[in-house]
Amino acid sequence: MDRVLLVEDSDYKRSRVQEFVVSILPGVHLDVAASFNSAAQALDTGRYELVVMDISLPTYDRSPVESGGRFRALGGRELARKIVRRRLQSRIVFLTQFDSFSDDVHSHNLKSLADTLRADCGAQFAALIYFDSSTSSWKEQLERVLLSK
């Protein structure tokens, strides 16, 4: 795997994932985007074999003059649908800390989210991985995707 895009707004999580991806694929070209909008732009120009993305994202990159705009609870899903609609050939991994909102009745839980994303992405769906910094299982799951053809 040569080209990977990582879409993640949390510095902490981004650096952990970045470090891990590079440890598994030492020569990889890894681009990073920190928001829905910057990821959409990166997808316009880059040809990524794999996109690893968070589910919830701010609309814009945060900076001293930009608070990030609307926080999109399912921004990763919106991006994935853009990838499919634009007929980009990237496989998609969702790496999320999303468990559920306060009440499952009102929103997705992890299982229903996986079903929705699989339906949206079809064959391009690679995995939905629950990122919990207290466990190592996300690394094992992501490694399987990174090393698969």
Next chain:
Amino acid sequence: MLAVCAESIAANEDAYGAFPLSALADYVESSSSCDIDALVVLYSYVRNVDSTRDYVLNEFYEEYLRVNGVSRPSELRLEERGREKLLLLLRDVSVPEMLDFLSVFKSSSEVRAERLKILDILLKERAIDADRHRAEVDETLLQAVIDNGAAQFNAHKIFVNDVAIRRKISDEIASLFTVYKSSSQAIEEKFITIDGAGDQDQAAAVVTGDKNTTLVKILSVVLEAFLYDDKHGLDKNLSVEIRHGFFANKIRSKLEERHLITEKDEAGNYALNEYWAGINALLTDEALEEIDACLRWFSHEFNSIISLAESWMKISNDHSDTTRVFKYEIYLDQFEPVRDHAERSVNHEELLDKVIELLWERTETHLEAMRSRIDTDLRHQVDSLFLQLIAKLDDVRGQAPIAELMGSINRTRNDIREDISAVADWFRRDGVTSISSRTLQEIVAISIECYNRLRGNQVRPSVETEQDDIEIMLDGRQVRSFLVGLMNIYENCTRHSGFGTDTPISVTLSGSSRGWSIRVSNPVTDEVLSRLEEGGLLGARERMSGPAYSQLMRTEGGSGLRKVSTQLSESIEGAKVGIDTVLGDFVVVISHG
């Protein structure tokens, strides 16, 4: 049928009820035909039937612009054919929450600038009236100020987009309000129970009847949207901005940096702490095992504390969970003031304002409780956990030198207190109330910065300060109104000078111990100058000095400098706003003292 449906909705938005909207939306989605009819139908479907399918509308909207060869909606050509549908597209579909899906806009400011352009087009085309235009321009300017404040001055995370929520539920509340006002109160002694009665023996019940039942329904609609709207509600905010990893990551980061916490595998077993095993490699195997057992125990206990704290950050609107801090049951004593207010309200907006205000009051109380829990309970629990770890390791220390590990634990124990305080500070409202006190110079600078960003740097007011040491401070609440007032003045300059966005604007700030003034001036075209000198200026002064501004603003929406005058004089007691023409320039002077 698609075309007929779209035509009808463009002429009257309530006409959707006469069409099989779901079937039409399914057809549109499956056919991928992306024309204005499809967009209008999808818009009505998402608005009135299923808001969770808004992503389909987003995608069709983006595609529609692409097919029409434009990158932004303000570039669409308004032709006579299909004019009403296009105006609906601009007025109701091309709102900030839709525009921010388009990759062409690189920041929130660019989205707002586009909305301002669209509002100008709508006003020119008479698709909105001056009051609605003015109200939305104000709202947009205020959002720019809030965003600036949020990005620059604070790290508060609590945000409910009550503007978007109002827009979303306004029609439903309007209908219910009409029912409420036309209903009579039943006299029979039946009761309806309001969810979440506090004392089980004194159920929160009100006498049933059309009025009360309708009012409970109104409260439920607002409460549901305020708490659970999946784009703009509080639960979404708490989930994605705090619970969704941010909290755990923040609290764990120092521990991970210093390798004091280890990961667990899928079976729930904590990994060996290889880092400290390596540092302490010279110790006996027995001592190493004991140290590792202490660190594993610590990792487990720390994760449990995080889970408990995360459970506080959830919402409940019944009595099923007592660990949650954000509780929103409606009690009888809270229902009655709403009923009184509903009786006094002349329109649904007044009632909606009141209910949202009450919800914010309740939320502020919960935020205070949350800050207290984080700053006292969580801090205490984490601190005692560190003390227990230190005590456990002290037993090992008797047998082995582990100074480096102990030093690391003590440093982390201190550092984590700062992180806990930072997290406590997240539980404040992001936005309006969090803009901090500022000096006049800063306010002028911020107003120009916000306005520049909104207008894409096309208009860049120049600033001159006649005395450097002006130390006039305004508190946070004054700052907000004052900033919006100033930005409205700049907007007024470009709108009425006759030069449009090419209008050069000068801002001069002067002050002394006796008072201060801000002078905003801009040249105007000869035609505009004649109008001003032939009675325009006099008329504007009369309108500005007229009585009961606030009431006029409420009932008529207000306009132009009259509104600015109200915003500024209400934000600072004793502030006056004057207008004049000087050497061909139009001049606004805000003075105090």
